[in-house]
Each structure stands twice: as structure tokens, then as C-alpha cells.
Amino acid sequence: MLYRTAGQFKTSYRADHALFPVRQDAWLLGAILVLALFVFPLTANEFVFRALLIPVLIYALAALGLNILTGYAGQLSLGTGAFMGVGAYACYKLTTIFPDLNLIVAIALSGFVSAAVGIVFGLPSLRIKGFYLAIATLAAQFFLVWLFDKWTWLYNDNASGAIQVPTVAMFGVPIAGPNATAIVQYYVVLAIVGAITFFCINITRGRIGREWKAVRDMDIAAELVGINLMKSKLSAFAVSSYVVGVAGALFVFLWRGAAEPTAFDIPLSFRVLFIAIIGGLGSILGNFLGAVLIVALPVVISALPASFGLPIASATVEHLNTMTIGALIILFLIVEPHGLARFWTTIREKLIMWPFPH
Amino acid sequence: MKLLEDLLLKPFADMAGAPDFLIQVLWEGLVAGVLYALIALGFVLIYKSSRVFNFAQGIMVVFAALTLVGLHERGVPPWLAVPLTLAVMFVLAVAIERVVLRPLVNQPDIILFMATIGITLFLVGFGEIVFGGENKVMITEELGIPTGSFTFEPFGGFVSIEQKDLVAVVGAALLVALLVVFLNRSRIGRAIRALGDDHQAALSVGISLSVIWVVVWFIAGIIALATGIVWGARAGVSFALEVIAYKALPVLMLGGLESVSGAIVAGIAIGVLEKLFEIYWGQPLFGGGTETWFAFVLALVVLLFRPQGLFGEKIIERV
Numbered sequence: 001m002l003y004r005t006a007g008q009f010k011t012s013y014r015a016d017h018a019l020f021p022v023r024q025d026a027w028l029l030g031a032i033l034v035l036a037l038f039v040f041p042l043t044a045n046e047f048v049f050r051a052l053l054i055p056v057l058i059y060a061l062a063a064l065g066l067n068i069l070t071g072y073a074g075q076l077s078l079g080t081g082a083f084m085g086v087g088a089y090a091c092y093k094l095t096t097i098f099p100d101l102n103l104i105v106a107i108a109l110s111g112f113v114s115a116a117v118g119i120v121f122g123l124p125s126l127r128i129k130g131f132y133l134a135i136a137t138l139a140a141q142f143f144l145v146w147l148f149d150k151w152t153w154l155y156n157d158n159a160s161g162a163i164q165v166p167t168v169a170m171f172g173v174p175i176a177g178p179n180a181t182a183i184v185q186y187y188v189v190l191a192i193v194g195a196i197t198f199f200c201i202n203i204t205r206g207r208i209g210r211e212w213k214a215v216r217d218m219d220i221a222a223e224l225v226g227i228n229l230m231k232s233k234l235s236a237f238a239v240s241s242y243v244v245g246v247a248g249a250l251f252v253f254l255w256r257g258a259a260e261p262t263a264f265d266i267p268l269s270f271r272v273l274f275i276a277i278i279g280g281l282g283s284i285l286g287n288f289l290g291a292v293l294i295v296a297l298p299v300v301i302s303a304l305p306a307s308f309g310l311p312i313a314s315a316t317v318e319h320l321n322t323m324t325i326g327a328l329i330i331l332f333l334i335v336e337p338h339g340l341a342r343f344w345t346t347i348r349e350k351l352i353m354w355p356f357p358h
Numbered sequence: 359m360k361l362l363e364d365l366l367l368k369p370f371a372d373m374a375g376a377p378d379f380l381i382q383v384l385w386e387g388l389v390a391g392v393l394y395a396l397i398a399l400g401f402v403l404i405y406k407s408s409r410v411f412n413f414a415q416g417i418m419v420v421f422a423a424l425t426l427v428g429l430h431e432r433g434v435p436p437w438l439a440v441p442l443t444l445a446v447m448f449v450l451a452v453a454i455e456r457v458v459l460r461p462l463v464n465q466p467d468i469i470l471f472m473a474t475i476g477i478t479l480f481l482v483g484f485g486e487i488v489f490g491g492e493n494k495v496m497i498t499e500e501l502g503i504p505t506g507s508f509t510f511e512p513f514g515g516f517v518s519i520e521q522k523d524l525v526a527v528v529g530a531a532l533l534v535a536l537l538v539v540f541l542n543r544s545r546i547g548r549a550i551r552a553l554g555d556d557h558q559a560a561l562s563v564g565i566s567l568s569v570i571w572v573v574v575w576f577i578a579g580i581i582a583l584a585t586g587i588v589w590g591a592r593a594g595v596s597f598a599l600e601v602i603a604y605k606a607l608p609v610l611m612l613g614g615l616e617s618v619s620g621a622i623v624a625g626i627a628i629g630v631l632e633k634l635f636e637i638y639w640g641q642p643l644f645g646g647g648t649e650t651w652f653a654f655v656l657a658l659v660v661l662l663f664r665p666q667g668l669f670g671e672k673i674i675e676r677v
Contacts, residue, residue, distance in 0.1 A: 070468075076468060124661065127665050128661050128662070128665050131411050131467070132661055132667070135607045135610070135657070136658045136661060138604070138607060139608075142651035143654065145650075146647055146648070149647070150644065150645050273472070274472070277468070277472050319483045319484075319486040319487045320483060321483070322483035323480050323483025324483070325479055326475075326476045326478065326481070326483060327480050328476075329472065329473070329475065329479065330457070330458055330473050333469055333472055333476065334461040337465050337469045
């Protein structure tokens with residue numbers, strides 16, 4: 001009804017492959033942007049910013065990075081947390097070595113450090129496949145987190161072993177550190193996440209993205225039709241690690257404010273992997289849907305007993321939370337193994353056809 | 359030059375200088391390696407028969423140990439607690455097969471892998487609610503495991519071997535021997551291997567997928583209980599034990615995902631080598647803590663030369 005495509009004719013190949021082949025999609029995105037740009041900031045309080053909006057965006061970005069590697073290029077990785085750490089530590093070193101550097105530039109540059117590390121750990125993917133590769137990326141996970149702890153230069157030899165974000169201002173407004181307000185940070189995160197998402201949508205639609213998909217579907221066949229496997233796999237590792245690294249820098253600088261090496265431990269990797277898989281592998285939208293689910297769910301579950309007036313200890317709530325998330329993951333995998341993004345596709349197709357069944 | 363000397367000469371000089379300490383280190387490594395091998399064995403069994411990469415094996419170890427200790431705390435005598443724990447593991451196997459695996463038959467590997475991570479989270483939450491999250495002491499003595507230690511004095515030095523470690527090694531060897539006989543000689547064992555070779559062919563000669571899956575997960579549960587008892591006797595029972603599950607992953611990678619003997623050889627190799635590296639290279643040169651990653655890096659290097667592990671089936675790809 002709302003999704004009538006009647007009257008929207010495509011007269012060229014180009015139009016058929018446009019970013020929004022159906023006009024309603026563009027309106028929908030516009031509505032979401034209005035919500036994100038104006039409605040949320042005007043209505044949200046500090047808690048909502050810190051506990052929901054900012055983490056959802058950052059986790060979605062990290063999942064997007066992982067999705068490029070796993071969903072588009074088919075290389076399973078369990079080391080996302082460590083690559084986020086590389087981005088965060090690189091950004092920390094950049095801001096402390098060059099205190100006058102613009103924070104956004106520093107974040108963008110730290111992504112390149114993460115990309116370089118990603119390429120190094122991506123090299124085994126040329127020989128190792130499937131679960132063997134997944135475990136090989138765990139080598140990156142454990143080695144890098146150990147390095148964050150032992151290489152004191154990384155955190156400027158301070159005694160706590162943690163990195164602490166200094167107050168960073170841009171145009172006279174503090175955007176990171178203890179003095180920054182949540183609303184400013186939200187806008188900065190939104191801008192960066194938006195820009196990278198736009199870049200990723202286009203890269204996955206273009207030549208490189210199609211090469212990745214060919215490699216994912218069957219790498220030997222892809223090689224036979226003339227795709228350079230090395231270039232394709234390593235570029236996937238590079239782009240993915242870049243995005244993940246930026247997400248890691250945002251994670252520490254614009255959300256947590258401080259981080260210890262353990263913050264980048266394996267639970268973080270799995271969390272991001274959950275988001276990517278529950279959202280849908282090989283989709284951009286899915287990362288955002290998955291992040292909303294994984295980040296919002298614990299907040300909702302911990303708020304529920306209190307709102308019903310049930311006296312449950314906070315430790316029990318936390319355990320219930322873990323249990324529920326585990327059960328929900330299984331449930332989602334059973335109901336829709338292709339993730340939330342596929343749900344949306346199905347709904348959209350049904351809406352276009354409505355009221356006819358086929 | 360100094361660095362090269364520290365890397366290449368000094369460790370070996372240290373080893374030769376204190377052979378009794380070297381033996382102690384090797385023994386500790388061997389015991390740890392046997393435990394890694396046991397966990398890896400649980401993985402291999404499930405992977406062989408169902409192509410499920412069972413991430414929950416580590417938490418099953420914790421869960422089994424917690425159930426045993428928890429039952430004992432509630433006044434169940436030890437001789438009854440062990441069979442009851444086994445019953446719980448059986449119920450768990452049936453539940454996992456019914457609720458998780460059956461609806462997910464034929465899904466891609468990664469989906470099943472994620473499902474086992476879901477099981478892991480569920481069991482962590484469930485276990486903490488039922489038994490509490492604090493560290494518990496394994497009921498070693500109640501189970502009749504000796505706790506003293508033997509001491510030797512080779513080369514004029516001093517080596518101490520704890521009796522419970524000895525029991526662990528002997529017990530693990532017995533368990534593995536039993537398992538090999540079961541897999542090779544019994545009807546169900548043959549069915550498990552048939553499923554591992556070819557699902558459809560096995561189904562078409564009348565092997566029941568669901569029965570075999572329950573059996574396999576139950577065997578993995580038994581192995582988990584054995585591992586839990588042994589490891590719990592060394593380090594106490596808590597969810598921190600979960601980290602040893604990660605240690606089983608490089609073991610799998612090194613040994614090959616389908617190979618029972620590979621899991622055992624690689625487990626012992628990794629246990630011994632990581633101990634040696636930590637004591638002679640890690641602590642003096644890198645500030646220690648290398649045990650978290652050494653096994654992974656070692657396995658990664660081996661994989662570069664043998665992409666399917668030392669004993670894994672050769673991957674044949676067709677287009």
C-alpha cells in the first residue's frame with residue numbers, strides 16, 4: 001500500500017542498479033536520518049546517549065567492518081576485538097605524540113595502522129581456509145591483547161596500564177575526554193559512522209565488492225575467472241580492519257573514555273560477531289539492526305524486573321541476561337539463519353505485493 | 359648479539375644446567391597437554407560426526423564440574439553425585455540435539471558454530487544462577503583421588519610429581535583407549551565414523567542421525583566431566599576454567615579437526631612446548647604471560663605449511 005512501486009519505471013541499466021531503485025526506500029532512509037539527526041538528540045537524555053545511541057552506532061560500525069571480511073569476502077574472523085584495540089591504541093599514540101592533531105584526522109589515520117596489522121594477519125588466509133582460518137585469527141586476538149599489556153610504550157608507560165582519553169577540543173568544543181557532552185559525541189560518532197557506511201555501501205556494490213563476493217562463493221572458481229585471490233583477500237582484510245580500527249578508536253575516545261587491554265578481549269570479538277550474524281552476513285543494514293538488538297536487549301532486560309517491581313538482585317539479572325542472550329541467539333538462528341536483514345527483505349517484498357500473496 | 363645469545367644459547371644452557379627443573383617443567387607441560395588433548399577430543403568427536411564446530415565444549419567442562427561439586431554441596435554422596443552428573447550431561451545432550459541441532463540441520467557451518475556460542479552463553483548464565491559464580495573446590499578426596507606427591511632426586515636435583523596429576527594422566531590414557539576401542543569395535547562407534555565420512559550415505563543405510571548426535575554429545579559430556587574433575591582438582595572449579603577451552607582450539611588446528619590421534623599428539627606437544635617457551639624464553643625475555651598466545655602462533659606457523667593440520671584430512675576442492 002505504502003510500498004506501491006507502480007509508476008516507477010526503470011528505463012536504463014543504470015537506473016536499475018541505483019542506490020534506491022524504489023523511491024520509498026529513499027524516503028524511509030530520509031525518515032531514519034531525521035530521527036537520528038533531530039528527534040533522538042532532542043528527546044534523549046544523558047543515559048540514553050551513553051547506554052544506547054552511541055554504543056549502537058559504534059558496535060554497528062565494528063560489525064560492518066567484520067561483515068565486509070566475513071559476509072562479503074567469506075573469511076571468518078574471530079579477532080575483531082584485537083583489531084578494535086589496534087585502532088584505539090594507535091589513536092591514543094597519535095593524539096599523545098601530536099597533541100594538536102585534529103581528533104577526526106587522528107581517528108582516520110589510526111584506521112590505517114589497524115589495516116596494516118590486518119593485512120599481516122590476513123596473510124595466512126591465502127593458505128588456510130574455513131575454521132582453520134578462524135582459529136588463526138584467534139592467534140591475532142590473543143597475541144595483540146598480550147602485546148597491549150606488555151608493550152608499555154603503547155600506553156606511555158603509565159602505572160595503571162590503561163589508556164586514558166585526554167580532553168580533545170575541536171573548534172573550541174570538547175568532543176572527547178571527561179569534559180565532552182554526550183550530545184556532541186553523538187553527532188561526531190554519527191557523522192563518522194554515516195560517512196564510513198556510505199563508503200562501504202558503495203565499495204561493496206562496485207568492482208571490488210563483486211570480487212569479494214565471488215571469492216566468498218567459491219575461491220577456486222573466482223581464481224579461474226581471473227580474480228587475483230591475493231589482492232582480493234588482502235584488500236578485504238585491509239578494508240575490514242580499517243573500519244574495525246576506526247570503530248575501536250571511537251569505542252575508546254568517544255564512548256568509554258578509558259580502556260584496559262582486557263576491554264579488547266575475546267568477549268568483544270564475539271559480541272561483534274553476534275551482531276554481524278544476527279543482523280545478517282553480507283548485508284550493511286543488518287549490522288545496524290543487529291547492534292540495536294544486542295545493545296538494547298541487555299538494557300531492556302535489566303530494566304524489566306524493576307519496572308514490574310520484582311526484587312531481583314543485580315547479579316542475578318546479569319546472569320539472566322547472559323542466559324537470555326544465549327537463548328535468543330539460538331532462537332534467531334533457527335527462525336532466520338540469514339539474519340534480521342533478511343527479515344526486512346521479506347517484509348518489504350510482502351509489502352510491495354500486498355494484498356496479493358504472490 | 360646479546361639478544362641472539364639470549365634467544366638461542368642461554369635457554370639451552372639453562373636447561374642443561376638444571377636437568378631436574380627441566381624434568382619438572384616437562385612433566386607440568388605433559389599434564390597440561392593431556393588436559394588440552396581431552397578437551398580437543400570432545401571437539402573432534404562432535405566435529406567428526408556432525409561437522410559442528412562445538413565451541414561449547416569448554417563450558418561443558420565447567421558445567422559438568424560445577425554440577426558435580428554443586429550436587430555434593432547439597433548433600434549428595436560422591437558415589438551418587440558422579441552418576442547423577444552423568445545423567446545431567448545426558449539430559450543436556452538430548453536437549454541440545456532436540457532444541458538446537460535438529461532445527462538447524464543442513465545450515466552452513468558458521469550458523470551451527472554460532473549456535474554453539476549461544477549454548478555457551480546460555481550455560482554460563484544458567485550455571486551461575488543455579489550454582490553461583492564463586493570459585494569452588496573440587497571434591498578430590500571424596501572421589502578417592504590421592505592428593506600426596508612423589509619426589510625423585512635425579513641428577514642430584516629434586517622433582518616432585520603430584521599423585522593427582524599422575525591419576526589424571528593415567529585416567530586420560532584409559533579414557534582415550536576406551537574411546538578408541540568404542541569407536542573402532544562397537545556398532546555405534548562404526549555408525550559415528552560412517553556419519554563422519556558421509557552423512558547422506560550413512561542415512562541411507564539406516565543410521566539414525568538424531569540418535570548418533572545424542573550419543574556423541576553425551577560422550578563429549580563424559581569427557582567434559584573427566585576433564586572437569588582433573589582440571590578442577592588442580593585449579594578449583596569456576597567459570598575461569600572456560601579459558602582452557604580456547605587452549606583446545608590451537609590443539610585442534612595443529613592436530614587436524616577430524617583426527618582423534620592428532621588431538622592427542624598435538625595436545626601433548628602444545629602443553630609441553632608452551633611450558634618450555636614460557637619458562638625459558640617468555641619469562642626472561644618478554645615479561646611472561648606468553649602462554650595465552652604461544653599455542654596459537656605455533657599452530658598458525660604449522661598451518662602455513664600444512665593447511666589441514668598435522669593429521670587432518672586433506673582438503674580436496676572441486677569447482
